[in-house]
Amino acid sequence: MASLNPFLSPNYGERPWVDQISETLKTQIAITIDTPPVSIFEIPKNLKAEKLEAYVPQQVGLGPNHHFQPELYHRMEQKKLTAVKSVLKPHQVHDYEQEFVEKVKKIVPLVRDCYDFYHDADDNMLAWLFTIDGMFLIHLLNAYSNGDFAVKTNDLIMLENQIPLIVLKEIQKALLGQEDILESNFRFFCKSSSSFVLSEEYIDFNRVNHLLDYMYKSIVNNERLIPRKVEFTNSGKESSEKDAKLELLKAIIRFAGVIPGAQSFQQFIQKKLSQNEKTTAEEIKVPSVSELHKVAGVEFRLSPKNEGIRNINFVQGKVRYCYLPLMTLNRDSEVVLRNLVAYEKLMANDSFMGEYGLELTEYVDFMCGIIDCAKDVKLLREQKIIEGDLSDEDIVKLFNGIGKSRLKMRGESELRKTVAQLNMVYESTPRIRVQRLIEKQFLVWAKFLTFLVSISSAVIFIREVYLMVHGLNPSNIMLARILRARFSGLLLFFFGPSGPRAVV
Structure with a gap:
């Protein structure tokens, strides 16, 4: 079946490209509006891979x-069309095309500029x-303000689904001769x-x-925003900076692998660890x-409501x-947050939009x-920092599923x-200082244990060779082989690439 989308038409390219671009440029130059x-923007693939239905x-x-x-069309x-009819009916419009379509057509060259890719x-x-679509959105916003709303609010706030305000203003002006109602409807929604x-x-x-x-x-009140330069960080470098606790845990798990009877425990922990690594996205380095x-005895409190x-x-x-602002989380909140963050990142990454920082993303x-x-959420709920009908478990999933930003601001923000x-x-x-000291000393002890295991392994190996050459007690030979097998595992642990030397 042929695609309903004319932008994906197989006839693309039949019209000479030079003529098409020339005509478009000529029209845009003729328009005096800024x-x-x-x-x-089109949402990047890596964000859609996290949760497609959110975008x-x-x-x-x-x-x-x-x-x-097709499924939406x-x-x-x-x-x-029914909504358009209901919007037009009170205004007794006689020529829909002349009064609305032609007016919108005059600003289409400007509307094209709102998108980060060209529509053929x-x-x-x-x-x-x-x-x-503009008239339909106006109808939905009016219905929402009147408490009569029958579609998902999620869809209206998605970045790829936005209608430029200049279109809505042109339609609203043609309907009422004014634009004020748009702002109040935007505010209410x-x-x-x-x-x-x-x-x-x-x-x-x-x-x-x-x-x-x-x-x-x-939300961020950009009028008072101090412009900061935004840069991309090297994702490869950031992913290699492992948490010390995680690396230490992995080292202990590997060590358990050479202890008799500990293999089942090792497999269980490794399975849980791998599941956690797959489901939890990277996040800012701060304790829960x-x-x-x-x-540390930190009490979280709600900032003034305004x-x-x-x-x-x-x-x-x-x-x-630690004072934090109110955050209301409901079933639609994840879509709203994800699209707001995506929008901020994409605008900040645009070299022409220096006024956009990363306050919301941070x-x-x-x-x-x-x-x-869930315990973290419960503590914040008790202080009225988090409200809404989203469950504690769902809130944990929400924040553990949003990937960390790859953008950074120069200059130090208040956050x-x-x-x-x-x-x-x-x-x-004291507790954390001792813990960090133990983690630090672990590497020092690892060197000593490496030396000890190396000497022990060499002695056992020499003894085994001696016993084999002189043909002495077979039971001693068997014991030596068992000990060698065990110590070779330790030797591999301390000398191998995945041993403590890899811990940072």
């Missing part, structure tokens, strides 16, 4: 990326597509769907790119809530307090670091200062 930034719409496909997906196209479709087709408290400060609606961008800016509370992710701070006195990384188990303070307090406790 060109909007690229703000609608690809399941019910409503909007815009050229997902409008023509067949299910929603008639509903879209003529302006007329895109004008119809954006008019239908984002306030209801966001996991964080939105900023009470004014958000310049003229600088908003789309619905997801409005939510993002309302329960560890900080139990070992404060957001910038207001995390650590206060050290007779009692150590905070989500931080939450991934301090939440390891990283707080993380450094928490780590310093934790590492300075």
